[in-house]
Each structure stands twice: as C-alpha cells, then as structure tokens.
Amino acid sequence: MARPPATLEALHARYGPHRNDAPPGGWEENTRRAPDRLVKTHCCFCGQQCGIQLKVRDNAVVGFEPWEDFPFNRGMLCPKGVRRYLQGSHPDRLLSPLVREEGGFREAGWDESLDRVARELRGIQDRHGKDAVAVYGGASLTTEKAYLVGKFARLGVGTRHVDYNGRLCMVSAGTAYKMAFGVDRSPNPWSDIPKAQVLFVIGANVAECAPITTDYVWRCRDNGGKLIVADPRMTPITRNADLYLPLRPGTDLALLLGMLHVVLRDGLEDKEFIAAHTAGFDAVAADAKEWTPQRAAEVSGVPPEAIEKAARWFAEADRAMALHARGLEHQVKGVENCLAVINLCLATGQIGREGAGCNMITGQGNGQGGREHGQKCDQLPGQRSIADPAAREHVARVWGVSPDDIPPAGLSAQEIMEAIHRGEIKGLLSICFNPLVSLPDSRFTREALEKLEFFAVIDFFLSETAHHADVVLAGSLQEEEEGVTCSTEGRVIHIQQAVTPPADARTDSWILCELGRRLGDPGHFAFASPREIFDELREASRGGVADYYGISYEKIDRMQGVFWPCPRPEHPGTPRLFEGARFFHPDGKAKFLPTVWRPSGDPLDATYPTLLTTGRLVGHYLSGTQTRRIGPLVDMHPEPRVELHPRMAQPLGIADGDWVTITTRRDAMTLQASVVRTIRPDTVFIPYHWAGARSANRLTHRSLDPRSKIPEFKVSACHVTKAAGPPTGPGPVSPPAPARES
Amino acid sequence: MFGYEFYVDPSRCIGCKACENACAECDTHRGTPMIHVDFIDRKNTIATVPTVCMHCRNPTCAQVCPADAIKMTDDGVVQSSMKPRCVACNNCVLACPFGVPKMMVAAEQMMKCDMCYDRTSAGKRPMCATVCPSQALAYVEPEAIAATRRDRPTDVFFFGRERVTTKVRMMAPAARDAIALDVADYMWEGGA
Numbered sequence: 039m040a041r042p043p044a045t046l047e048a049l050h051a052r053y054g055p056h057r058n059d060a061p062p063g064g065w066e067e068n069t070r071r072a073p074d075r076l077v078k079t080h081c082c083f084c085g086q087q088c089g090i091q092l093k094v095r096d097n098a099v100v101g102f103e104p105w106e107d108f109p110f111n112r113g114m115l116c117p118k119g120v121r122r123y124l125q126g127s128h129p130d131r132l133l134s135p136l137v138r139e140e141g142g143f144r145e146a147g148w149d150e151s152l153d154r155v156a157r158e159l160r161g162i163q164d165r166h167g168k169d170a171v172a173v174y175g176g177a178s179l180t181t182e183k184a185y186l187v188g189k190f191a192r193l194g195v196g197t198r199h200v201d202y203n204g205r206l207c208m209v210s211a212g213t214a215y216k217m218a219f220g221v222d223r224s225p226n227p228w229s230d231i232p233k234a235q236v237l238f239v240i241g242a243n244v245a246e247c248a249p250i251t252t253d254y255v256w257r258c259r260d261n262g263g264k265l266i267v268a269d270p271r272m273t274p275i276t277r278n279a280d281l282y283l284p285l286r287p288g289t290d291l292a293l294l295l296g297m298l299h300v301v302l303r304d305g306l307e308d309k310e311f312i313a314a315h316t317a318g319f320d321a322v323a324a325d326a327k328e329w330t331p332q333r334a335a336e337v338s339g340v341p342p343e344a345i346e347k348a349a350r351w352f353a354e355a356d357r358a359m360a361l362h363a364r365g366l367e368h369q370v371k372g373v374e375n376c377l378a379v380i381n382l383c384l385a386t387g388q389i390g391r392e393g394a395g396c397n398m399i400t401g402q403g404n405g406q407g408g409r410e411h412g413q414k415c416d417q418l419p420g421q422r423s424i425a426d427p428a429a430r431e432h433v434a435r436v437w438g439v440s441p442d443d444i445p446p447a448g449l450s451a452q453e454i455m456e457a458i459h460r461g462e463i464k465g466l467l468s469i470c471f472n473p474l475v476s477l478p479d480s481r482f483t484r485e486a487l488e489k490l491e492f493f494a495v496i497d498f499f500l501s502e503t504a505h506h507a508d509v510v511l512a513g514s515l516q517e518e519e520e521g522v523t524c525s526t527e528g529r530v531i532h533i534q535q536a537v538t539p540p541a542d543a544r545t546d547s548w549i550l551c552e553l554g555r556r557l558g559d560p561g562h563f564a565f566a567s568p569r570e571i572f573d574e575l576r577e578a579s580r581g582g583v584a585d586y587y588g589i590s591y592e593k594i595d596r597m598q599g600v601f602w603p604c605p606r607p608e609h610p611g612t613p614r615l616f617e618g619a620r621f622f623h624p625d626g627k628a629k630f631l632p633t634v635w636r637p638s639g640d641p642l643d644a645t646y647p648t649l650l651t652t653g654r655l656v657g658h659y660l661s662g663t664q665t666r667r668i669g670p671l672v673d674m675h676p677e678p679r680v681e682l683h684p685r686m687a688q689p690l691g692i693a694d695g696d697w698v699t700i701t702t703r704r705d706a707m708t709l710q711a712s713v714v715r716t717i718r719p720d721t722v723f724i725p726y727h728w729a730g731a732r733s734a735n736r737l738t739h740r741s742l743d744p745r746s747k748i749p750e751f752k753v754s755a756c757h758v759t760k761a762a763g764p765p766t767g768p769g770p771v772s773p774p775a776p777a778r779e780s
Numbered sequence: 781m782f783g784y785e786f787y788v789d790p791s792r793c794i795g796c797k798a799c800e801n802a803c804a805e806c807d808t809h810r811g812t813p814m815i816h817v818d819f820i821d822r823k824n825t826i827a828t829v830p831t832v833c834m835h836c837r838n839p840t841c842a843q844v845c846p847a848d849a850i851k852m853t854d855d856g857v858v859q860s861s862m863k864p865r866c867v868a869c870n871n872c873v874l875a876c877p878f879g880v881p882k883m884m885v886a887a888e889q890m891m892k893c894d895m896c897y898d899r900t901s902a903g904k905r906p907m908c909a910t911v912c913p914s915q916a917l918a919y920v921e922p923e924a925i926a927a928t929r930r931d932r933p934t935d936v937f938f939f940g941r942e943r944v945t946t947k948v949r950m951m952a953p954a955a956r957d958a959i960a961l962d963v964a965d966y967m968w969e970g971g972a
Contacts, residue, residue, distance in 0.1 A: 059811065060810075060811060065807070065810035065811060066810075068807055068810075069807045069808075069810070101805060102805070104907075104910045104911055106905075106910065111913075113905070113910045113911065114798075114910070114911055114912060114913045114915075115798055115802070115911040115913070116796050116798050116911075116913050117796055117797050117798045117800075117801040119798075119911075120798055120801040120802045120805065120911060121801055245794035245795075245796065245914070246794075246796070249794065249796050249798070249913040249914075250913045252792075252794050252913050252914040253913055253914055253915050256792050256914055256915065257928070259930075260928050260929055260930055262930075272825075272826050273826065274793075274794035274795055274796075274826050274828070275794065276826065277791065277825070277826055277827055278791060278792075656794075656795075656796045656797075657797070670801055670804065670811075674797060684823075694823065712822075713823065714822060714823055714824075715823060715824050715825075716824075716825065716826050
C-alpha cells in the first residue's frame, strides 16, 4: 500500500514546494563576484529549446545571459527561461536517496537504496511475472536518458510495459504524421513560418506555450501574411489575427472537414499534386462532401462565412502553413483531427516546399527527441516499430542480444495506470513523470498508486507522485548532465553539463545504469558517460526513420544543431522534409486517410451542461514540479483561476474574483473566477499546473484516443456554481523552508 | 550600441513578462524590475502593453526634480536619480507622463529604466529587448525597422496640449505620425 508516509502538511513543510527568489549567496554575491564561466546550452522548459547561456560560479548556476548567436531564438527567452536558473541550489532539492519509513522518509545510502529497488522489483516479477513491473519515463529527459529508459526497461527489468509522459503530449500528431507521411516530425524548419502567405494556427496557444514562435508568427504578418487563429479562447496571438474562428472545444474535426468541403466544392484543390504525390484522395473527398459549411458551423460554432473564408485563403495562397498543438490532439479524436489538417494540406498541395506545410508544435522540453529512441511502448530506437522483425533484429544486434530477448509492445502510460488499478501491474519505477498531477482523473490515479506493492521514483524534487514512493532516488537537473535533445523543428541540439549534481544526488543515467546492472546483464549498462550512450544510440537509430548516425556532439556545436535524418557523418542534416513532394512511405507518396466524426468521451447533458477545457500558462511548465518552486514565476500566477464569460457568470451571480465550484462526473474543485469576454460563453478554462485541491485533472476524464492513447484533456462536461469561499488544505506554496543540515 | 534605437510595439506584446523578469535580474537593482507589463482591460481583451522609460528629449522628471538629481547622457539616455543628490521627494514619480520612475523606499532613491546603460555602453542590447519573444520591445537599427515592419515609428506624443518627444520610438499605424493619448484630442469643440 503505497500511501504517503506523512500528512500533506508535513511533507510540504519538509520538501516543499517552497519558493526560491534569489541566486545562491544572494544578489550581493552576484554583484561582488563575476561568474566563473558562461555555458552555452538550452532551456529545460518546453519544446522550443531556446539557446541560453548559464552563469556558473562555484559549481552552481547563478544566473543567465541571452545567447544571441543561436539561430532559433537569437537571444529571445520567455519568463521561464529567464528564471530557470532558480531551480538550482533550491532548498527543496533532494540531496540523497530517501527511503520511506513510518511517519516520513529517511535519507539513505546509494547501495542500500539501489539494492532495495532491484530486490523489490525482481521479487514482484518472481511472484507475478515479468510484466507485473512497469517503467515510466519522461519527455523532459535528454535523448540519451530516454534511450536508456527504453533499454533499461526491456533488457534490465525485462518488462514490455514502458511508456512516458509524452503520451500526454505529442502522440496524436505523431501517430497521424507516421500514418500519412511515414515519419513523425514537423516537416518545416521554423524559418519557413515567416515565408507563409497564410498561417493557420489551430489548437495552439502559441504565445503562452511556445512563446518564441510568436516572433515567427509576427514576422509572417510583417511580410504581409494573413493569420487565421482557431481557438475557443482569444489567446494572445489572436490580437493580431486577420480571421478568428472561435470554435467549440472538441469540434476541430468539423471545422477542418468544413474547410476541406469548401476547397473541393469550389475546385480549389491541387489536382496535379494529388495525382502525382498522394494516395487515398477519393475516400476522403467523399467524406468531406457531407460537411457543408452550414453543418460544420452548427457543430463547431464558427460562422459558415468564416469557414468559407479560411478555406479559400488557405487554398488560394501560393504558400500556406498550418500550426497545431495540444488543442487538436487532446481529444478522443486527436489522431483524426491531425489527419484532417494533413488532408487539407495535401488536397491544396501546401506541403514539401518553403513556407508551406503542416507543423506540430512540440510541448515538452525533449518532446521530439524523447519519443524517437525507445521509451515509447511500441517503438525501438530510430522511430522503429517494435513489431517489425527487421527493426528488432537490428536493435538486438546493437544491444548484443537475440531479437527474442526484446519484449513485445506494452501498454501506454494511461493504460499502465489502469492496469495498476486493476492489480495487474504491482511494481513501478518512474522518472521525470508526475502522474498524480498530469494524468486525468487524479482520484483514480491516487487509488492506483496506493495499490502498488512497490514504487520507486527518480527525481530531483519530491513531486506529489513521489509522496507515494517507497524509495526516491535523488536524480539530476537538465543542466547537470550532458546530452542531446531534439527541438520542435527537428533540430538535434547539445545540452551541456554546466554543473555536477549537488551533495549525494547523482546523474539520471548513472542511476539507471546502476539499477540496470543490478537487474540484468551488467554488460548492457556499462556506459561511462552520456557520450557512450549517444554513440550506441547512433548505431541503434542507423537506417531507421529518425536516423542519428551522422550526428556527433562536435557537429552539433559546429552547425548550431543538426536536423535529422542525418544518416552519414558528412551529411548536412535535413531541415525541410518532403522536398520535391517525396514522402517517407516506400512508394514516396503521402496518404489521405479518412476521418470519422465521434462524440467526446464525456458528453454534455442536463447535469453537466458546460464545456471544460484545460491548458497552460506562460509562467509555468507541465505539472509545475519545477516552476511552482521558482518565486518570480509563482508571483506571475500564484493560483489557478477559472476563466468564464460574463454571459455565463452573470446569471450565476458570479463576479470577477468570486469563488466558483466546478463539478464533473469525477470530482469537484473550487477556485477563483476570472470573468472575461475572451472565452466562449459555453466553455470554462482551467490551467493544469497545480496539485491537490488546485489540480485541474481532478476534473478530467480517462477517455483515450483509440490509436494514440492520448487522454481527452481538452473536452470535459462540467457544472458551474458559485461557492461560499476558498477550499481548505495546504496552500500552493509552503511557508519558508526550515534550515537544513549540510 | 552606435546606430541602434529602441522601439516599442504594443500590438506585438503577448503579456508574457519575459521583459519584466529579465529586467529584474540586473545586478544593479537585484530582483526588482524597472519596467512593467499591464493588461489594458483584461475583462474585455487580452491586449497587454509593455512600459519602458521613453527617455524624453526634454524629460519632465528632470524638470521637476528639486535636487537636480536626474541627468541625461550625451546619447540621450535619461538615468536614474543620482544617489547623493536624490531627496526621495517623489516629484518625478508623480510628474512622468508615462508612469515610469519608481521610488525605491529602502534605498531612498528614485530608480528607473536606463535602457540598460551598463549593457548598451558595452556593445550589448538592453536585456528586455534582447529576450522579448514577440519583439514588442526591439533594439535594432532604424533601417531594420523600416525594412521589416508594416507600422512606422513615431517619437511624438501629446498629453493634452503638452507635446513630448522621446528617444524611444513607438510603432504606430502607417497612416499616422503621432499618437494622441487624450480623448480631447479627438473631440470637435466648436469652430475656432
């Protein structure tokens, strides 16, 4: 029974979240002493992976300096990047392994902790079978760590069940792109965005979730480009939209089919492109026939004239580009939504050229690289399918095992939690994942965690999920281990080790290798450095879709990033995919794939008549484990607020700042209202970065897209009432931390 | 940086406060930003606006200072009050038409945006304009602004009948060369 060993108040008092507001030694120290060095590396928050220089003094990160020569962001940063250095030298930092005991956690040595984890996991497997243990990874890990998680799970633990929190992020788009194009990557480098004449942004809060992309969008407009934004809320980039499509949450597919209908009805399709470079057009055209602008408008809430205009602008431009993100993907028809964007681009020939294409905006730090090399339940390194005998053969050869030693595909992240709840999976090792905050229906997640026979966590702060752990292994921050990540535009970049882990914390790859050696053949985990892991990864990816064989750390530094595929050392990399309309399927063609309308997994009814959608704020990152501990970011958004339109608020007697209770079929939560005219009057919005009473995922539901297995975070049915006052329990930030030894 | 000018374009601002946070990181003011970002009217719009010191050609803050503590550099940058002279009277804070100077109570001194004089005098761009992800704040050569932006810069502002010219330029719709901030400027009050 993996229940927290102490009250929430006690755990918060000891492990936070506390705020950190100043560099180590205080501001005076920074004035008095210059940094020892500036380290050119990248931000740890979000898939933009902006170049940044970290100021380092006495093996601590003490500040930042813009890196203006890095071409993607040219010195630009969002507030998270500016303040990220405050996560180092933080009072909440885990400085040694922790072992759970009666009433709390005690600090423990590495041998004791690692031996215990290995013994317990092996014991569960001896009693219940290999697959009774699962491994969770994360998409904020470097690609080396992500690769190691996959190898560790399959060869060290020997389980088929390994998946990662990218399952909550990019998998709908990844699945759709793989099906349609044969590859999971945005086709265009971001430098193409300003060259588009029409930019169609759908389901992407660019300004808050990918802030640097704003500059690309504005430069597109500076060049005379038209901006179309489809979103239930007026996000900040909507202020300059030439056409705003205020669609109802969960109806993107209707809007996109309506646009395709107009294109085909008016003969605006690119017939030559369709004939020469695609397959499957006729079935998709037949599907679009019934989606008249009128019908699309009735479903989506976007005026028919606006749908017509958007379709014509997109089709008639010489160069049109679509940008999409979680708004499209976090739905039970997430894959269909992305396929519909692809179908629109294929039908109009808007792909495979400078300034034309459909592109997904990756959310997590290594959202792209973290899914390419083997911590996904159905993939092996190089974006290879784990079911493909040739792929298994290749990877088995690199790993020095028989293909039969590599387990088959396992369950996806949410399915693993369901299997834990059913009692089928009894042991879990989790790194870089905070499922209690980030998975839907947190009451269910908590019940599942409490059923685990043994739970080990690798993390640098004690996340809310780690409260349930038996052993917590003190791991490393991004700036404490060298490696690579892959940014949203497919650019592989170099993360530098700016400092070493403090006190008795260790690098993540050291921990995984030590555990791997204890659980499996030590020879599989004999890596002395991330570079050795990367060299094996290059071989494992060789010949695959995401081919890294021709990439080296030095080449990345020399070229300021290398776009994969890069199959040979002398290969320059591939900034733009599909040039000359050559796609990655064996016949070189792209596939039109049919999209079938399905209702949400949490339909509205008389009791739950209002739409709830969730998302991010600019000052926070994912489950907030890091950003809820950085004082200036806490000040930007101290608590989540629910956004609702005055037309909904007034009849309920709700004024701005009032406490409001949102109830769904799962749970209820109470938070303060922001009454604004910038959201549809039938929809409320809650940001998801907080835990406990403030966690939006108390309210969301566990319905998954059948193919991508992504939860439907963007569409829930809810009921809104005015509340008497604030919820009880601990606040979002704990009182100042007690002094700590060492 | 010679030949570079500071441009503000509120229509590009996304309200992310990267500028405020980066400003606060300066060693000279240690965690306190000298600039700010505001929602104009959050209930009705997502529009936000960043406010930096406009560095007036004939700065009101310096005119009203009884201690002659506010000086301008040769290249037109209006600086924070000189610590030995400042009497912390708040005149400048109240008089500035743009609402920029701040009274640092603990230091008993007015401090304000000085266009990162420590950086610009050493060949670096000001911190806010370097990090701004939407380039609502930009520090570039005039030719670059003319070549890339649809709007055009202005340095003339009216506050009632007071005409203020500034070093920092504000991007305005191409058809207009001055931005009036007072409703009265838009009213017809009978024939002259």
